Amino acid sequence: MNLSICAQANLADKAYVKEKMIAFNYMHFPDHLKGRYQEVNLYLKNAEGQIFGGIVGEICWNWLELR
Known part of the structure; x- marks a missing residue:
């Protein structure tokens, strides 16, 4: 697996990360x-x-x- 850091503003990516963080914290x-x-x-x-x-x-x- 090859991973990279991306600093581009993308509303869909931001929403995905936020939702996953909230779900983890909620548990x-x-x-x-x-x-x-x-x-x-x-x-x-x-x-x-x-x-x-x-x-x-x-x-x-x-x-x-x-x-």
Whole structure:
């Protein structure tokens, strides 16, 4: 098997790795934390609805991840 490191941005590859990491972590997490997930989406908009900024992320397993 020949492996290489690829730094190209690819949404499908990113989603695959993220899903596999979450699945692995989920197997090793206590049951009382498994249901804790909430999206955080806050936007700064004017009266016309134009977005000037924002915060998006998730609260998951007692962690807050912002993007």
